Amino acid sequence: KNYGRAVYECLRGGLDFTKDDENVNSQPFMRWRDRFLFVAEALFKAQSETGEIKGHYLNATAGTCEEMMKRAVFARELGAPIVMHDYLTGGFTANTSLAHYCRDNGLLLHIHRAMHAVIDRQR
Template sequence: CYNIEPVAGEENQYICYVAYPLDLFEEGSVTNMFTSIVGNVFGFKALRALRLEDLRIPKAYTKTFQGPPHGIQVERDKLNKYGRPLLGCTIKPKLGLSAKNYGRAVYEVLRGGLDFTKDDENVNSQPFMRWRDRFLFCAEALYKAQAETGEIKGHYLNATAGTSEEMIKRAVCARELGVP
């Protein structure tokens, strides 16, 4: 802790400024950084209440992150869309629709002019909409919208799962369907 300031108007409350040497963190590991900072700071039992209000990451450390595997240019190339913003949305309602109705929503917005749609992160494999059914109906919607508009469309399927093996299985299925 390199600085402590009392909180104005509050008794026994302080703002503490803490700095860590970069050598404590593995280069390019967001997980290591957050578990080190949050795990160690919030695990400090001498404090009854603690709140992290700000986190500043030095440029020297952020430069060690590789970033996404590809950027906007790859997406534009996949969709063959240039010179304008890409238009997309997350399908709503995100929960409660059957796989067939979810696929219908994907079709309607793609047919209506959007370039891509995506699954919400909460859409996984719930009893009312199992992942394989959702994947199949979304692929059907995507290809139907492409055929009717003559444009390349995209739908980004959420392939997350309870295990890495299941996630890989879902990702392979998405790739085989030709849906990212």
């Protein structure tokens, strides 16, 4: 609930977009389904109060491709406009599957590159 409240305050306060941290997945203190529900509520409340289009990048990255798709489908069912995926953690096949789903279902897809700096770091 606190996370949803923070998203609401940011969007209501003037931001157009907010996003999950790339490391926010489904920890015991913030399960993905609860987070998606609270964020969707915050998003639509801020939109109705401001009359502006708002967005939030919901992190759909998961341990399996099936779980990732389940999260993306749930985000779409909630009416969320954007999902996010960490392509290095999720893998290229999962990324391509999610890209096809998003394109076919009118979702925006943000590809995050967590761990990229570790791989590319010059020493």
